Amino acid sequence: MLITEKMYRGFKDQFADIYQFLLFSVHIFRKIISFRRQRQARTLVLLRQILFTGFEALPLISFLALSIGGLIIIQGYNILENFGQSNLVFVILVTVVIRELSAILTALIVIARSGTAISTELGNMVINNEINLLLSLGISPVSYLVVSRVVGVVVALITLTIYFNLAALLGGWLFSTLFYPINFNYFFTQLFQQLAVTDIIISVLKSIFFGIGIALISSYQGLKVNIASTEVPQRTIKAVVSSIVFVVFADILITAIFYLL
Numbered sequence: 160m161l162i163t164e165k166m167y168r169g170f171k172d173q174f175a176d177i178y179q180f181l182l183f184s185v186h187i188f189r190k191i192i193s194f195r196r197q198r199q200a201r202t203l204v205l206l207r208q209i210l211f212t213g214f215e216a217l218p219l220i221s222f223l224a225l226s227i228g229g230l231i232i233i234q235g236y237n238i239l240e241n242f243g244q245s246n247l248v249f250v251i252l253v254t255v256v257i258r259e260l261s262a263i264l265t266a267l268i269v270i271a272r273s274g275t276a277i278s279t280e281l282g283n284m285v286i287n288n289e290i291n292l293l294l295s296l297g298i299s300p301v302s303y304l305v306v307s308r309v310v311g312v313v314v315a316l317i318t319l320t321i322y323f324n325l326a327a328l329l330g331g332w333l334f335s336t337l338f339y340p341i342n343f344n345y346f347f348t349q350l351f352q353q354l355a356v357t358d359i360i361i362s363v364l365k366s367i368f369f370g371i372g373i374a375l376i377s378s379y380q381g382l383k384v385n386i387a388s389t390e391v392p393q394r395t396i397k398a399v400v401s402s403i404v405f406v407v408f409a410d411i412l413i414t415a416i417f418y419l420l
Contacts, residue, residue: 183379190299190306204303208311212273213318219268220319221326224261228327229334231255249353252331257358261323262365263410266373269316270402274377277308278398281381282391290382305378313370320366357417365413372405 231252281304284290293300328350335341380398384390 180376180379184375186301187305187309187375187378190302191310202307204307205311208273208308209315211276212269212312213315216268216272216315216319217322220265220323223264223268224323224326225330225333227260227264228252228256228330231327232331232335233338249349252328252350253353253358256327256331257324257354257362259410259414261327262320262362262369263406265316265319265323265366266369266406267403269312269319269370270373270399270406273312273315274373274398274402275395277312277374277377278381278395279391281305281378282384282394283388285382285384286386286388286391300382305374305382308378309371309374312374313367316370316373317363317366320362324362361413361417365410368409368413369406372409373402376401376405 232248284304290300293303328347332341332343332346335346377398380394380401384394
């Protein structure tokens, strides 16, 4: 009986938390619509978020993209050449990298770097009464802190995803020249023959949804900190786990919708 009551309370708290998050998200979307009319200081927060999420993540993104592109080429040629289907490696490169890996791997890196940073920073601001200070000055914490971060993360994630695709394709060609002599023009001609507009749309659409979800979840968890500083790491962990779950489910849903259409 006690176990049943605890489970019921647990589910009830989970649904209440999801409901509060949905209300929080709707409020943020309303603020995003009027973001362009906000003061200049909020633009500075936006630019700093883009710089941290996007520009400072470029070295890691470059290394990961070049490595994955090269590995796909090496493994693909090694396997498919035995069946006389070496041209299929371009189909694999487009399908695996552009449609799937570029958006989801970039999102995971953003979660590890920016998601944790947003949640921790906002949580510490709550503990240090900086949120109350903004309210006392007549500044909306949601407009000033959250909206700027949501827009910044989305812009940075789209840019990083496009950059990941370009770096992975370039890495594929570089690695292919080391093991299999392939002309640059031939490589990219074959590649663009397999590349469709739908592939690019899926990649960008995923990065938009991933960016919105990561920023909203991280901001929400950060602002849920109440009094104790020990809540900050707990909320950060919740932000990471929830963001990963969201990214995986959103990836499956978007992919399924496009394949069914």
